Amino acid sequence: MHVLDILLLRSFVAVSRTGSVSVAARQVGRTQSAVSMQMRRLEAIAGQPLLRRTGTGVELTAAGDRLLIHAERILNAHDDALSLLPGSGLRGAITFGCPEDYLTAFFPGLLQGFGERHADVEIEVVCAPTVELKPLLQRRRLDLALVSLPGEETGEHVIRRESFVWVGSEAEPGILNREVIPLALSAPDTLDHLAARTAMDQAGRAYRIAFASNSLAGLLAVTRSGQAISVVTRSAVPPDLFELEDPLPALPEIGISLAYASNRPSAIVRAFGDFVENHLRNISD
Known part of the structure; x- marks a missing residue:
């Protein structure tokens, strides 16, 4: 046998x-x-x-x-x-997916805190936008992932809400006075890209995509250079960049949710998911 x-x-x-x-x-x-x-x-x-x-x-x-x-x-x-x-105790390995701005904003302390409680659990982190994380979940290349949801979605599965904001290298960058405003945005199918273009179109503001990348570091580097403005979630705005408002149009909120590859996740995956959810719910805005 x-x-x-x-x-x-x-x-x-x-x-x-x-x-x-x-x-x-x-x-x-x-x-x-x-x-x-x-x-x-x-x-x-x-x-x-x-x-x-x-x-x-x-x-x-x-x-x-x-x-x-x-x-x-x-x-x-x-x-x-x-x-x-x-x-x-808990032991094993978890593969966790997360958009880069959420990882930057929320996870340094969270990963350390979970590691101190469960030292025998190894966590591999895959950084990618939601549109890339969902297929990885479906193919079970990830155990769980933080994903972004359109702002109109509601329910218990939304564990946190974040606002998109414009960011620039100065409080009043000169490029806002240009006839055509240069933007640094992520891929066309991401929520931040769609939100930025929709807001500019509805406001009748002329713009061009000066830089496109799914790398948050790349987008912020271009923004720091003063050659374009970009869009990030408010929690992920670096201290050396400025949140911009008028004369730019307002940007929408999005929801953040945890998605699992399996309907019956293992004990360590459930424990990590619960830890992530509690942490995000308790962060003050």
Whole structure:
């Protein structure tokens, strides 16, 4: 009778999420050759291929997709049971997604606080805008992620609201007097980009996209140079930049929510999610 070893399943889930044996090996603390051998053992137990190689790494076969569902359930149940044992505490790894401005504004202290309580939990952070995080959640490359929601959305799933604001290198930057105002914005399908363009269009203000990037650091660098103005959430405004108002049009609010890859997250994922939610709800505006 075959037995599905927990370590084999943990490596298999890591490979499926990262799409890379080498990256998965670093996550589970083994060598690449050891993880490759584990995958061959698992395929021998399954009696069929679970992975196929691609030009950029590996992906699951149909049999691998079916096994992944059960592997995650087994690991979640195992980790939940382990967390209840005296002296065991929480241990394992979490892959967490977060837009860069939220990470800058909220998370240095939060990650340190969670780490002090749960020293055996390793957290990998993936910085990307919401439009890129959602597909990663769907493919289970992330365990959970902070995502942005349009401002009109309501409900308990909205754990915090943030206002978009214009920022510039000076309190009254000269570029606001130009006939066409240069903007530094993120990708066209992001909420901040859409909010900025909609506000300017509705106000009848002429503008051009002088710089486009999903890198917050890149956008702020251009803003600091005085060559353009940008849009960030109010909590993420750096101390050396200025929040701008008139004559620019007002920008909307957005909601912040936690999204999970699984409807039944593991004990460590739930614990981290609860910690994040409590932290964000308790931050004063």
